[in-house]
Amino acid sequence: MAAIATAVAAATSAFTSFNLTRATPYTRRHIRTFIASSSSPNEFNITFAPPKPKPKPEPEPANPINPNLDNTELSGQLYIPWIVRDEKGNLTLQSTPPARLLHDMANASTGKKKKKGKEIASKAATKVGPTAEPKHSKAARRFYNENFRDPPQRLAKVLAASGVASRRSSEELIFQGRVTVNGSVCKTPQTKVDPARDIIYVNGNRLPKKLPSKVYLALNKPKGYICSSGEKETKSVMALFDDFIKSWDKRHPGQPKPRLYTVGRLDVATTGLIIVTNDGEFAHQISHPSSNLSKEYIATIDGEVHKRHLIAICEGTVIDGVHCTPDNVELLPGQPDKPRPRLRIVVHEGRNHEVRELVKNAGLQLRALKRIRIGGFRLPADLALGKHVELNQAQLKALGWKS
Template identity: 65%
Template sequence: MGSAATMAMTVLCFTKSNKLTSTFRTLPRLTCSSLSNSPFKFNISFSPSNPKPKPDPKPEPENDDDGPLMIPWIVRGEDGNFKLSSEPPPSFLKDMAIAKTGTKKSDKIQTTKIKKKTEKETKVHAVAQPQYSKAARRFYNENFKDSGGERLSKVLAASGVASRRSCEELIFEGKVTVNGSVCNTPQTKVDPSKDIIYVNGSRLPKRQPHKVYFALNKPKGYICSSGEKESKSVISLFDDYLSRWDKKHAGVPPPRLFTVGRLDVATTGLLIVTNDGDFAQKLSHPSSNFSKEYIATVDGLVHKRHLMAISEGTTIEGVHCVPDSVELLPNMPNAQRARLRIVVHDGRKHEVRELVKSAGLEIYSLKRVRIGGFRLPPDLGLGKYIELNPTNLKALGGKVNKVDS
């Protein structure tokens, strides 16, 4: 370095009166010396290694006169003019919420619509039937589709061939042919109007008799059997009806009639006769729970203990049967015997007779007067019958379709 240099600095200061003044100050001469034998000498001083820390500047006191810091929002008021508000507008908060979740309402609605559309298309594709050619549908209908016919044994029984059990035996013995082939299965579905059916070499008529329903006032001494060997079957009381059948229904075989349930040979009263097996099954099955009312004429005097004993029931075939009601009817003029009105629903064999017998009484005569909601007409004589109309069948819990007579 050359000789010592002299520097000058001009410091500008602003006074409280904002007047600009200038002052010149001359810095002292600096002398530097080196360790070598250089002719130049420098005098350099360093600050101490551990200088005293300077105290932190005191924080300026906060001025709380104006309250907390407030960010003003310019919003439009109800009067339509702009004003300052301390709260952001609702639209801004809504946009911030949407931006935070990352889902817009329109996108959510669109997603829901697409999902519903996809589910609907899937359901339609699952339900829609496959399309086949006319030839394929015709082949299926002729060879595989159920024609809606009835069981072979049922058709034979309805045509008057024999009882259903006897018809099943004929089928098992190979005495029935369908369309030229021997059929050994009673459950085979057939349609007499389309299929050619032979029984023991005789052609079964194409037309089937319509369903018929009768209410019979059964007399004493007749049994509820449709066998040909029985001389006094209740079915024989319909001989006059069957003899007139051909005149009214030409070409149609007469119906094979049978009784719904049974009354013993000594019991009289209401008995249903029909050729409708389904109706008979429904009416006679225990699950139908139809009540049956009987009038029992007994020998001897009836006391309260007898009524109590009958109402407590008795065991029949291992089942304890209890009647629905027991009532002692008023004495009739010129009647020497007491009458009991007994209502049951189990339908066990000789149920009413066993109930009266268990009470220590003896039945002189027994008559059934009601089944379900149908009561035996009082003017219907013994051995007479009437054909039931739809109202009567409804009272019995039955329902039939309209047929051509």
């Protein structure tokens, strides 16, 4: 170390004396050159460790899955093998997914995943079974009863809706003291009752709590049947619904059988459309003259029909002290299968035998009469005689039902 210090001191003194003789300053490069060029009697043997040799790259192993596949094709990519059965039925490996899988993935529909909690709850519900209905508070029950429960109805109306008898016959049963409400005999048909709450007995038989569902039927009435629900009638229109009443328990279990009746009437010789129901409000609204529903009839005439006959029908006639005129009268064109002349007559009052009286007053002889339309509902062309069809909401609306 002493020798190194002596050499450094000698170099410093030489640099100082040399710097005084020249005005140009020396840079670091000049200092290094000067120090390297200076001769020193001492020689330094400084050696450094050789650099650590770099490891030789090992050769890439062959593809363990498919030795025939070149690794250069998979450089920098993740190889996922696909086992595919070829046309001969042999299993082979390939680097791309099958075309069928790609097609199914492209056409697959996406959806939201169900939460685990909901899945567990649904599984538990299927295992345990249906749970009991939750108990509501008194305020909630009171609100439901005041706003959604059917209001109490007159006793005679409830008996008629339950199928006991007609409205008038039910009133007679009440007057005779054969009906009890909550253990007391009731002789007032206007008494308001609720079948779901009140205990009603008729001739010692308990009235069911549930009233039957509302029924709305359209019947193609055949000739020779009377529109009466009386049990004494041997050939009543109600006899055409025996199969419907017998199958009621299968379609509506737990409900009493309905008592059906016709909306309005057709005489025994008239055929065609007639409505049958167990809804009194509906029947009253459709049959009342204030509904102003038009009814269309087809009248088959014996003999020839002239213009004077049409004018006489249009002028109308007096029925029960009221002058009645039709809305429309038209002579239909003849058809090969129907040689007799036919008239299309539209009325809206619907008085008893109105169409027959109009034809008779014109001096024509009526052979057959058929009703084909009430309001906006027309008798289906494929409905055979004696058959019926249930009406849907659109058809009821066409009849003028506003409920």
